Amino acid sequence: xxxxxxxxxxxxxxxxxxxxxxxxxxxxxxxxxxxxxxxxxxxxxxxxxxxxxxxxxxxxxxxxxxxxxxxxxxxxxxxxxxxxxxxxxxxxxxxxxxxxxxxxxxxxxxxxxxxxxxxxxxxxxxxxxxxxxxxxxxxxxxxxxxxxxxxxxxxxxxxxxxxxxxxxxxxxxxxxxxxxxxxxxxxxxxx
Amino acid sequence: xxxxxxxxxxxxxxxxxxxxxxxxxxxxxxxxxxxxxxxxxxxxxxxxxxxxxxxxxxxxxxxxxxxxxxxxxxxxxxxxxxxxxxxxxxxxxxxxxxxxxxxxxxxxxxxxxxxxxxxxxxxxxxxxxxxxxxxxxxxxxxxxxxxxxxxxxxxxxxxxxxxxxxxxxxxxxxxxxxxxxxxxxxxxxxx
Numbered sequence: 001x002x003x004x005x006x007x008x009x010x011x012x013x014x015x016x017x018x019x020x021x022x023x024x025x026x027x028x029x030x031x032x033x034x035x036x037x038x039x040x041x042x043x044x045x046x047x048x049x050x051x052x053x054x055x056x057x058x059x060x061x062x063x064x065x066x067x068x069x070x071x072x073x074x075x076x077x078x079x080x081x082x083x084x085x086x087x088x089x090x091x092x093x094x095x096x097x098x099x100x101x102x103x104x105x106x107x108x109x110x111x112x113x114x115x116x117x118x119x120x121x122x123x124x125x126x127x128x129x130x131x132x133x134x135x136x137x138x139x140x141x142x143x144x145x146x147x148x149x150x151x152x153x154x155x156x157x158x159x160x161x162x163x164x165x166x167x168x169x170x171x172x173x174x175x176x177x178x179x180x181x182x183x184x185x186x187x188x189x190x191x
Numbered sequence: 192x193x194x195x196x197x198x199x200x201x202x203x204x205x206x207x208x209x210x211x212x213x214x215x216x217x218x219x220x221x222x223x224x225x226x227x228x229x230x231x232x233x234x235x236x237x238x239x240x241x242x243x244x245x246x247x248x249x250x251x252x253x254x255x256x257x258x259x260x261x262x263x264x265x266x267x268x269x270x271x272x273x274x275x276x277x278x279x280x281x282x283x284x285x286x287x288x289x290x291x292x293x294x295x296x297x298x299x300x301x302x303x304x305x306x307x308x309x310x311x312x313x314x315x316x317x318x319x320x321x322x323x324x325x326x327x328x329x330x331x332x333x334x335x336x337x338x339x340x341x342x343x344x345x346x347x348x349x350x351x352x353x354x355x356x357x358x359x360x361x362x363x364x365x366x367x368x369x370x371x372x373x374x375x376x377x378x379x380x381x382x
Contacts, residue, residue, distance in 0.1 A: 029305040030253075030268040032260040059249035059270065062221075063257045069223040077221040079250065114220040 001041050001177040005190055007034060008155070008178060017186045026126055026154060027060045035067040038177055042124070042152045043071035045175040051075055051149050052119040055137055057108055058082055060126040064154055068124055078115065080108040080137060093143040095136035100129070108136045110144075117145030128153040128176060131162030138169050150175065158191045192232050192368040195345070196381055198225060199369060208377045217317055217345065218251045226258040229368055233315070233343045234262035236366040242266055242340050243310045246328055248299055249273055251317040255345055259315055269306065271299040271328060284334040286327035291320070299327045301335075308336030319344040319367060322353030329360050341366065349382045 013021045025031035051072050056065040057080040065077045084106055088094070092109045099106060115121070121141045125134060134151055141148050148171050156163065156176035166174055179191035204212045216222035242263050247256035248271040256268045275297055279285070283300045290297060306312070312332045316325055325342055332339050339362050347354065347367035357365055370382040 023302065024304070028269065028272070028302055030257055030260075030270070032257055032268060033265045035257060036261070036265075059253060059272075062250060062253040063268070066221055066223055066226065066254045067257060069221075070227070074224045074227075077223060077254070078219065079221070081219070081250075111214065111219055113215070 001038065003034065003037055004154070004178045007031070009188060012188070014183065014186050014188070018183045020155075020180065020183060020188065022155065026064075030063050032067070035063055036070075038064065038154060039068035039071045041177055042068045042122075042175065046072075046122060046150055046152065046173075049122070049149050049173070050120045051122045053078060053115070053146075054122050054124055055080065055110070055115070055141060056124045057133060057137060061124060064126055065124045068152070072122070076114075078110060080110045080140065083107050083109055093140040095139040095143075097132045097136040099132070108133070108140065110140050112144070115141065115144035115146050119144070119146040120149040121146050122149045122152060124152045126154045128156040128162040128166075128174075129160045131160075131165035134162065134166055135169055138166070138171060149173070152176075154178065155180065192229065194225065194228055195369045198222070199346070200379060203379070205374065205377050205379070209374045211346075211371070211374060211379065213346065217255075221254050223258070226254055227261075229255065229345060230259035230262045232368055233259045233313075233366065237263075237313065237341055237343065237364075240313070240340050240364070241311045242313045244269060244306070244337075245313050245315055246271065246301070246306070246332060247315045248324060248328060252315060255317055256315045259343070263313070267305075269301060271301045271331065274298050274300055284331045286330040286334075288323045288327040290323070299324070299331065301331050303335070306332065306335035306337050310335070310337040311340040312337050313340045313343060315343045317345045319347040319353040319357075319365075320351045322351075322356035325353065325357055326360055329357070329362060340364070343367075345369065346371065 011024045150173035153176040156179045158179040181189045181191040341364035344367040347370045349370040372380045372382040
């Protein structure tokens, strides 16, 4: 998606020359017009795919998901909650996710009320790196007896193994609006 | 706002007869069409007020803020991050908020990059109870030398002191889309 790639190049910041920060428009401050355009692009890419519900994870995924939902006929959005509590909540579907960034495991949790067997669920998130968060959401969808209609990502780090992990989990439809091929010497290249 | 009040009565759940849960449409699963209508209503109520930016706090405030921003000419949204770390971040504006629900203090934090002196900032949040979260956001706006254009709330617990606390902080313009007058014996009354 050209608009997004341009925004990454103009407004993204590289920390230490290789860590991309997009908190100017995606993770802290939010560019609402861009989010809307991204939602329309997700709808275009998943045209013809039945989507009953969109699942994401707090916090940065929420803006992406609600703005996208408008372009999928206002389907309900559910955001998984992150918790460090490892006590089992019997009213919820849960999956453990290891975060390389934070070097610790957290739990994602969705109330059983808000996912049902047979639903077609589109998983959306802002970033795809090692794929652990997306696979946690896929796991939760399946625990509910629902099906993963696809995975939509705003920015994929193409040099990490996230896409392979999602495909190994049996989800073939992964759509990323921008795929980073490399970040080297302060320069971003797209796939 | 009648649509919201109706939704609270049909879809809200009362725990122990007096704690209102709206995670069916506002805090966990999100009703996107309703969020859009709420955004339009905020724009109607703050018509004539200059709004350069919308500030909210993760996680539940994000959906409310981005959907509202569309009705304020796609102004940028900034969401404050919650952290339990009490180490000072010199690149951020910070304020401490005591949560009665969780019986602990957390810190809300906004990068200095995303609030500027002179900006007119509308503070939006999903709930107003004791007002500590809203006052934390007001504090942050003022640290930046920006001005609070008003405070918009989805559901106000009118039987708690939040509104008074915000007014004491010198913000006279508080708009709540639904004000709960009382919850007694499993029955909700609006103001």
